[in-house]
Amino acid sequence: MMWASWGEFWAMGGYGLYVWGSYGAAFIVILIEIISLGRGHKQTLKRLKRMKAWESQ
Amino acid sequence: MPDTAAVLTVHDLACARGERTLFSDMNFQLCQGELLLVQGGNGRGKTSLLRLLTGLSHPLAGEIRWRGEALADNREQYHREMAYLGHLNGIKDELTPVENLRLAAELSRIPLSEQEAERALSDIGLARCLDLPARVLSFGQRRRVALASLVTAGALLWILDEPLTGLDIHGVALIEGLLRDHVSRGGMVVMTTHQALSLDGVRIVPLQVGPVLTKIEEEIECCAS
Amino acid sequence: MSIAIFKYAAPMNFYGLAGRLIPWFAWSSGILTAIGLYLAFFVAPTDFQQGEAYRVIFLHVPAAWMSMFIYMVMAFWSAVGLAWNTRLSFMMSRALAPTGAVFAFLSLWTGALWGKPMWGAWWVWDARLTSSLILFFLYVGIMSLWSAIDDPRRGDKAGALLTLIGAINVPIIYFSVKWWNTLHQGSTINMTKAPSMAAIMLAGMLVMVFAAWFYAIAASLVRVRGIILERERQTEWVAEILEGKA
């Protein structure tokens, strides 16, 4: 194992801000995209159902 | 006697606007010396059909043939023999009617001298305002400039989208005369109109787009769709 | 074999196929990411020059490659769509763009965060960073064109044309930025001299690249299914699906 302790791991040799800044941002952005994909698909289904209901009246 | 071979033929044409199919499996043909009168309620696809015939837009399915060849193959020859008058007049406001006519002729490679342009315009009743910029003309007068440019184009097939809108009685009578001359000389016309036309002696081929509606139903039906 | 391909060119069949593929790509992307991160943080040695900061390349390089690769795939689908007028390829191109833009943004963000410890500045006008900034603008341009056009048919073709003329320009932009960059700062600051790639580092990076690639495929397949439903809502197979998911 490279790191003596978790503390050292987070410190990342003093560059913690930059390394975790980029990985953190990447994690957040990808998470946002996954959530928006899921929600987008549901919304499309809901909207299409509503339009179908409106058309078939 | 114009030959009776069908010049314009349409095979099971289908057209859609956005995701809605307007009409499908439409078949008809038009020979020289005939006028195709396209009828149907608003929003049924009359204008879309005309734009398909001009080649500006592409059909969902089916094919349009001119002299036996598909439009895409002989586009240049077809456009030389066809003239289109849509809702818009295609007139530049900054130019005078004479300049507009000569410009339109030049762009479709037809020689048109100054005198010929002036004669065409005075024939159509615009003798007084030859050198005014088109901007000052009324809608009806601008429509006549577009009609003059249609006549000078000397095309075999006229495609007219509600040419009578905005014209006074003299204008309507003028157009009926133009249509009669054109068709009797072996020309072809595809047109839509909501006003009654008195075109005696002209072979009219009716074409219905969408369901046949009585007067009252027409308003209700079109809003529900 | 060719009949099978065209079978999936029909939106209905492709919808089902995509549905079956998504879990595979999603899971493999997740596993590969885990392996990649493990390699990046727990196996790769500390770099003698840059200390721990270099570990950002395990994220920056895959993001930069993917943003370029996805743009080329979009250009391919656009060309196919324009040539054979297959609406499905336009839909694929539309589905890929957001993920491409996300990767372009990530490559800029990680590039800046890597530049700070290495050269002491958040933003360095390095040739590759600048051209991925311009690539990001191209993505934004295409997506805004799509959103500005309501008619799907026109939107597809207009977007495809813009993607193609963009694809022709991307190498020229990269060349001109490289030319411009070397003129101004000379070659003192140079990203091409990547740290000597120990085998482990290269392996870690490749795993991350595949993880990003599978993620991009999974994300775009989900998006393309949504677009297919939207476009084919008049058909009865979509109606069944809508009832099915009542």
Add this chain to the structure above:
Amino acid sequence: MLRFLIAVIRRDLRLAARRKGDWMTSQFFFVMVVSMFPLGIGPDPVMLSKVAGGVLWVAALLASLLSLSRLFADDHHDGSLEQMLLSPNPTVLLALGKALAHWLIYGIPLLLIAPVLGVQFSLPADAIGVLMLSLLIGTPVLSLLGSVGAALTLGLRGGGVLLTLLILPLYVPALIFGAGAVDATLSGLGAEANLSLLAAFMVMTLLVSPWVAAAALKVSIE
């Protein structure tokens, strides 16, 4: 064939002559944008001469984008674009003709105004000469790529802003080589390399963009 191209160019020139207002606004926009920079950067001549190439080129980009959004829009609005598309001539010539007409109307005047502004930025004579040459070679690129953007955004709401968003990234090589030519002469390196690359880029856009613009017109007019 060529007659149609010349007819389109002559038509646009005549229309522009009749409506001098639009032409004037574009030129004044160019002058005003360029004159704002010294107020922002400061009057120091050494600094101004260093940024002159870049400022003038960026202003040329913006001025051409301003006038490009109406390249096809006016004709589309009154129906003459449809009539021209229905003329028995290839659409590529129409797109090329409109782009060249735009270049003659809005590109060349930039060339004539640039020396005056170059003096304002205390550029030496040879740098002004290279600036004019780079503008002469570069402005066709602005019009040609811009005509593609104008055709794509025809009839869209917010078309002008969208056009800028789409086409500005594609202008980058022209900006780099154009402005670079001026800097190269200032630093004594000689601008042949930049100018030849700019010319190469111009020839490429001349070959590519009319076809793309014609396809975009057919798509937009549908």
